Amino acid sequence: MSTASSEISDSGTHAAASSPNEFLTFTLGDEEYGVDILKVQEIRGYDTVTRIPDAPDFIKGVINLRGTIVPVVDMRLKFKLGRAEYNEFTVMIILNVAHRVVGMVVDGVSDVLQLTPEQIRPAPEFGSGVNSKFITGIGALDNRMLILVDIEKLMTSADMALMDSSSQSLQ
């Protein structure tokens, strides 16, 4: 299992043929994304968040996740995809990245998919909502096209404003 996680962070395209990677897929607007399942801690509904001063609008605030304070990012606001509505169907993926816990609000969670290395193509230079430097590849499965995101790199990047600049340099 650990090999799977390291492969996705180096390059999804050179994964060993025998060990398929598992991805959790979610939607933002019309686009379908996939993240390494090993980075996902849990999926839960959207709670009331406590707003944080001095934060960009896509950081909705913090929640109490069984005693830990966890920041929540709305990816729909961050990437200007879909409409940021909050109701009983709004879901949040709790991620475990770089020894931190982060909540990520998305339009919807679809399923968990296994992709063989042959099904993962290198990422073309194209305009998706997410900056291409965080995209590790494109997963092709039947008619679906998954944008595979290096969620750890994305969440620890400076433009997510989730970390102090000092701790970013350590990552």
Added chain:
Amino acid sequence: MAIDITRFHQTFFEESYEGLDAMEAALLRLTPASADAEAINGIFRAAHSIKGGAATFGFKAVADFTHLLETLLDEMRSGERETTPVEIDVLLRSVDVLRNLLNAARDGQNADAAVVGRLADELASVLHGGSTSPAAASAPPASAPASEGWRIRFEPKAQLFASGNDPVRILRELASLGPTTVRCDTAALPDLTDLNPEACYLAWDIELRGSCPRDAVMEVFAWVEDECHLMVAPLAPVAPAQPAAATATAPVPTPPPAPAPAAEPPKVVPLAAPAREAAAGDTRERRSEPPRGEGGSIRIATEKIDSLVNLVGELVITQAMLQQLASGLDPVQHEKLFAGLSQLDRNTRSLQEAVMSTRMLPVDFVFSRFPRMVRDLAAKLGKQVRLVTSGEQTEIDKSVIERIADPLTHLVRNAIDHGIEKPEQRVAAGKDATGTMRLSASHQGGHIVVEVADDGRGLDRGRILAKAAERGLPVAESMSDAEVWQLIFAPGFSTAAEVTDVSGRGVGMDVVKKNIEALNGAVDIASEAGKGMRVTIRLPLTLAILDGMSVAVADEIFILPLSSVVESLQPRPEQVKRIAQEGTVVRVRNEYLPLIDLREWFVLPGPKMAAHQSIVVIVEAEGKKVALQIDDLVGQQQVVIKSLETNYRRVRGISGATILGDGRVALIVDIGAVVRLLAHPANGVGIAA
């Protein structure tokens, strides 16, 4: 089976550092007048165990150096050498060298051989050329080897084997000193059915013939001296040999020596004897630590305690949540549930207190470093300083202790360098030539107050103002003393006419303040020209829990640290004044305080309300008061502080977060930061649009 010895290194170093601290403290107490056998013995024991450990683990440099130290100490405690300031000084410096050696050994580096060598030479020269006291020189060498040999009664305690000691090894070593006759005493051996194979029931009477020194005999028992009753008596028929031999052959020498010193056979060494007055004449005896008794202690990794503290924090939150849920129920119908809940409440509180108290350490852990520092600094600066400490037993959270050590060091250093005058100046000013530094700690409410006071020249108001103006700080002659004293906390501020290597480089006071405030504490200065100054540090007892006032703003709850809340009030419309361009002020009695609407400050939704329709809380930090406009006061409660930085980042104006009884997160307002941000509005906070 190979044992990885390196895993014991950590413990060795911890114990050695503790031993060094103890040595240092004892040396500082030591004066030629007070140099009794007991004091020197304490120092000797510490050195001895460091030497033993170092030799076991193969830290040769440490062991060799300690050996020299030990030799000197041994001469001192045997009375062969008088204790003079020369010895104390060289011993103190040896402690430093030893600490460096230990650091080097721990980090796997080489210590500065030159420094070590120099001090080793110095030690050696003191040892050989040394100031041997006339008494010892003229006295027939009490320590001279007894020519006939020794009669030894070795009676190990039952748990001897548990510490890995083997009597056979000891006997074999004794045999290497000279011909021995060993008789085994099996009187204590129980029946086979009652025999515990892991306990030692045997005792030995040994006659060692030969002219080995007594120290050599004692050395053999060095590792087991706490775990046995040991008697060593000379075989030589010297005058009082009769009682000695009697005691030595008595089957059980456990009873403590008779209180009358006359009845005590000279040169008999009851190792496990309970504490008794050190007989002035007989400096030969060795005594083990007083029995450990019930007050035992264990070493626990801090992380384990921290996780315990965290878990209890969770429990407190869960308990509050249950209480809140139950409050909606009918108390008559659910009487038992309510009884159970209130019991849970009590138990949780006591558990919390008990767990918190495990993190508490006496403030002495910091204070104990100052006698040495004051002594060295005063000597260096040609000043006379007396250090008076009080309240060393005041307990405070370990993490707080660790983080006040540096600020306190700065303050003490500053006080000696700048505050206390040279003896001649003091005399000219009609003061005692010796300056007094006072360090005190005490509990005041939920806080601990540490004071650093000196009776030196005090702060120079004029000079501070001039210096501040020079540095472009906003100053005015009309400023109150308290405001002027706050100026010295500005970064890079120093009024020292010249830079010494002790202080005056302008780093310090701002760091002191920053460190203290990071602990949710506050620093205050009182000073009187010519009389001295006093720095008062107020600190929370613990960093994990905060007494807070919860206030509502829009639909959020914020926690204000109760320690900084002065009062709350509902202002009348005429109390609130708007000053063009400057914002709003509220007049409370005769003070005009800047008014901050927390709703605007944190950019929260909802209509802006007039100040006289809402509530204003006056808070104070860094000597400045500010009025915060809020919607409502919710309550007062202890909150468990959670870090925002674990999963997020630092937020300006917020010191942390907590979880409320209903499971929601509330942010804790950092009053100090709000005050600072108010002074520099360019860095203002706000949720970005």
